[in-house]
Amino acid sequence: MKRxxxxxxxxxxxxxxxxxxSAEFVDTWYRDPERRSIxxxxxxxxxxxxxxxxxRTRLHDITLKRWVRHGIISKAWLGTGEEAxxxxxxxxxxxxxxxxxxxxxxxxxCCEMGMPVADMLRGYLGTYDSPSRGRDGHVGDLDRRVxxxxxxxxxxxxxxxxxxxxxxxxxxxxxxxxWVGDGSMKHGGTHEALGLAVAQHLSVxxxxxNNQIALGTPVTVHHPPGTFESVHQAYGVxxxxxxxxxxxxxxxxxxxxxxxxxxEAGPVVLAGETFRMGGxxxxxxxxxxxxxxxxxxxxxxxxxxxxxxEEYLKGDGVGPHVLExxxxxxxxxxxxxxxxxxxxxxxxxxxxxSALEGVYASYSPSDEGSERVP
Amino acid sequence: xxTITYRDALNQALKEEMERDANVFLMGEEVxxxxxxxxxxxxxxxxxxxxxxxxxxxxxLGFAGVGIGAAMVGLRPVIEFMTWNFALLxxxxxxxxxxxxxxxxxxxxxxxxxxxxxxxxxxQLAAQHSQAFDSWYAHVPGLxxxxxxxxxxxxxxxxxxxxxxxxxxxxxxxMMYNAKGEVPEGExxxxxxxxxxxxxxxxxxxxxxxxxxxxxxxxxxQLAEECGIAAExxxxxxxxxxxxxxxxxxxxxxxxxxxxxxxWPFCGIGAQIVDxxxxxxxxxxxxxxxxxxxxxxxxxxxxxxxxxxxPSPERVVEAVKQITYLD
Ligand SMILES: Cc1ncc(C[n+]2csc(CCOP(=O)(O)OP(=O)(O)O)c2C)c(N)n1
Ligand SMILES: [Mg+2]
Numbered sequence: 195m196k197r198x199x200x201x202x203x204x205x206x207x208x209x210x211x212x213x214x215x216s217a218e219f220v221d222t223w224y225r226d227p228e229r230r231s232i233x234x235x236x237x238x239x240x241x242x243x244x245x246x247x248x249x250r251t252r253l254h255d256i257t258l259k260r261w262v263r264h265g266i267i268s269k270a271w272l273g274t275g276e277e278a279x280x281x282x283x284x285x286x287x288x289x290x291x292x293x294x295x296x297x298x299x300x301x302x303x304c305c306e307m308g309m310p311v312a313d314m315l316r317g318y319l320g321t322y323d324s325p326s327r328g329r330d331g332h333v334g335d336l337d338r339r340v341x342x343x344x345x346x347x348x349x350x351x352x353x354x355x356x357x358x359x360x361x362x363x364x365x366x367x368x369x370x371x372x373w374v375g376d377g378s379m380k381h382g383g384t385h386e387a388l389g390l391a392v393a394q395h396l397s398v399x400x401x402x403x404n405n406q407i408a409l410g411t412p413v414t415v416h417h418p419p420g421t422f423e424s425v426h427q428a429y430g431v432x433x434x435x436x437x438x439x440x441x442x443x444x445x446x447x448x449x450x451x452x453x454x455x456x457x458e459a460g461p462v463v464l465a466g467e468t469f470r471m472g473g474x475x476x477x478x479x480x481x482x483x484x485x486x487x488x489x490x491x492x493x494x495x496x497x498x499x500x501x502x503x504e505e506y507l508k509g510d511g512v513g514p515h516v517l518e519x520x521x522x523x524x525x526x527x528x529x530x531x532x533x534x535x536x537x538x539x540x541x542x543x544x545x546x547x548s549a550l551e552g553v554y555a556s557y558s559p560s561d562e563g564s565e566r567v568p
Numbered sequence: 569x570x571t572i573t574y575r576d577a578l579n580q581a582l583k584e585e586m587e588r589d590a591n592v593f594l595m596g597e598e599v600x601x602x603x604x605x606x607x608x609x610x611x612x613x614x615x616x617x618x619x620x621x622x623x624x625x626x627x628x629l630g631f632a633g634v635g636i637g638a639a640m641v642g643l644r645p646v647i648e649f650m651t652w653n654f655a656l657l658x659x660x661x662x663x664x665x666x667x668x669x670x671x672x673x674x675x676x677x678x679x680x681x682x683x684x685x686x687x688x689x690x691x692q693l694a695a696q697h698s699q700a701f702d703s704w705y706a707h708v709p710g711l712x713x714x715x716x717x718x719x720x721x722x723x724x725x726x727x728x729x730x731x732x733x734x735x736x737x738x739x740x741x742x743m744m745y746n747a748k749g750e751v752p753e754g755e756x757x758x759x760x761x762x763x764x765x766x767x768x769x770x771x772x773x774x775x776x777x778x779x780x781x782x783x784x785x786x787x788x789x790q791l792a793e794e795c796g797i798a799a800e801x802x803x804x805x806x807x808x809x810x811x812x813x814x815x816x817x818x819x820x821x822x823x824x825x826x827x828x829x830x831x832w833p834f835c836g837i838g839a840q841i842v843d844x845x846x847x848x849x850x851x852x853x854x855x856x857x858x859x860x861x862x863x864x865x866x867x868x869x870x871x872x873x874x875x876x877x878x879p880s881p882e883r884v885v886e887a888v889k890q891i892t893y894l895d
Contacts, residue, residue, distance in 0.1 A: 544870050546876035
């Protein structure tokens with residue numbers, strides 16, 4: 195894809211394909227017969243959809259970064275470098291039945307579940323036509339089966355388990371999926387959720403998204419083993435790892451987890467290794483560069499999930515013009531979304547009085563909460 | 569006198585107390601290598617080492633409890649919460665272990681510990697990150713609750729809190745860390761439980777604490793300029809124990825009072841203050857006591873909505889006009 199020197203991490207700006215890493219990309223899932231068969235059953239179109247998802251997620255983040263730079267918003271939380279760990283798993287779900295509970299790094303999950311990029315951007319702008327009516331910057335959309343993030347760590351995993359319990363009690367086949375950061379794996383709430391899902395034998399997929407850092411704490415400081423591949427054993431449930439920068443491996447590993455859940459075999463704990471290619475948010479990118487050893491940026495920068503997947507697709511017979519066409523379509527989609535969202539700033543400003551509405555259940559939002567500027 | 573930020577005032581207090589007493593140590597998320605999410609602990613890891621500046625995993629309930637255990641055996645922990653919003657699980661430890669242990673053990677086990685961090689709203693952090701829990705903690709017997717408004721008070725009160733034999737909930741504010749004020753060089757403390765008259769006046773008392781001191785100051789200025797009303801500002805500084813004498817003294821002088829606070833109205837700090845005023849200063853009142861609080865809703869994200877939901881100088885001015893019958 196086109197790189198953005200002003201916004202991309204330097205490792206991405208200079209990204210070059212590497213034959214060894216490309217071979218490793220395939221080998222990662224090829225050597226596991228189950229994953230290999232899942233990938234081999236994937237047709238061209240779903241493979242290209244994964245590519246669309248990765249691009250959409252990256253471009254969404256770049257738009258936010260630009261907005262921060264231009265003072266349109268003051269801060270943004272990004273998933274740069276971690277796109278595959280979000281996009282692959284979502285594509286492995288049944289998006290009409292399952293529900294996802296994304297955290298800040300998983301904004302891409304919202305779009306892949308069908309939320310328009312414009313809605314995500316409106317969320318940040320806090321417009322009245324955003325899904326949250328301007329009440330929150332991180333949005334969800336239950337109609338599209340996306341839970342709005344609960345930002346206090348450890349609080350959302352049990353809620354996700356509750357969604358799975360709801361599926362069972364209502365006789366529905368849905369699976370509930372949530373991501374848990376390496377730092378968030380230390381929180382008691384997360385462990386209560388795991389325990390509850392196990393005890394109730396529920397269809398929950400927990401993805402431990404190990405991006406090697408929690409705010410400013412390297413994973414080995416709060417979790418000396420450095421990886422989470424055996425966490426599932428402590429709970430006596432199924433679990434396996436995947437390469438979080440390899441969208442096909444993430445897809446296949448989650449597909450296996452979906453099958454496991456559908457056979458009513460209980461929860462699955464997946465562990466994906468990836469890396470946060472920036473700061474905790476846009477405000478501390480510089481600090482992250484000072485805090486995290488540069489070798490880590492070099493190592494993971496070479497494993498840009500988008501670059502790797504593009505190389506794979508080319509090797510799989512997708513012509514460069516096809517990739518270019520897809521890229522220009524997604525660029526267009528995100529640019530249109532940006533334009534739409536920015537126009538909402540004027541066209542759909544929440545009226546101050548609307549702050550007082552909607553604390554209790556009798557609320558039904560109406561157009562009157564918005565001040566329309568003709 | 570040097571002018572420093574609220575952040576640096578807290579930093580000085582921590583440093584001085586850690587130098588003075590080897591039992592004092594700091595613990596919390598990102599307090600060491602990262603030097604605090606809001607940089608309050610800048611330089612402390614270098615100065616005191618990993619044993620006394622302890623980085624924890626994301627485990628608020630856990631490290632609050634670890635601090636309490638350490639306090640039981642003679643240490644004087646200062647526990648930093650990245651913000652008080654993240655301490656809701658820790659409230660179990662604070663209320664059940666820290667606040668009650670002395671009483672339940674018949675006086676055997678004092679818990680000298682400080683829980684500190686920013687509370688209330690900043691800018692556009694939305695409902696789950698903007699909560700003022702002042703009244704929640706003040707509700708609990710056994711806890712002291714402190715909420716300084718200025719760098720001078722922040723330093724002096726934190727030193728007193730660390731030296732206190734009781735658990736102290738110390739409420740700071742993201743938006744206050746950069747506020748500047750004069751702080752003398754050398755040793756001083758501000759005692760817990762003493763309010764401070766930040767502005768003398770004869771017409772109306774504005775009771776406030778922490779962030780709302782600035783709100784009251786702006787309102788007082790506007791009232792003086794536009795209506796010739798002289799407001800007296802009583803900054804509580806400590807919410808529990810509450811300096812009722814200072815409040816009653818002021819109300820006896822001005823005969824009118826508006827209580828300004830950041831939290832929600834229902835069962836708020838102001839409700840308690842109004843109760844004291846009606847009990848001890850009933851005969852001095854020329855008008856009902858009014859309260860200005862945040863709107864009775866979770867704080868919304870959008871700037872305009874957020875502004876509409878927060879207590880503001882305009883609303884304080886409005887309230888004062890109402891009770892001085894200028895409306
Ligand atoms: C209970 C709680 N404590 C602290 C925070 C502040 N906080 C937000 S994100 C974060 C780090 C999370 O790290 P990790 O789980 O690894 O996720 P990542 O940010 O790396 O995606 C912290 C400490 C919070 N949101 N909730
Ligand atoms: Mg992490």
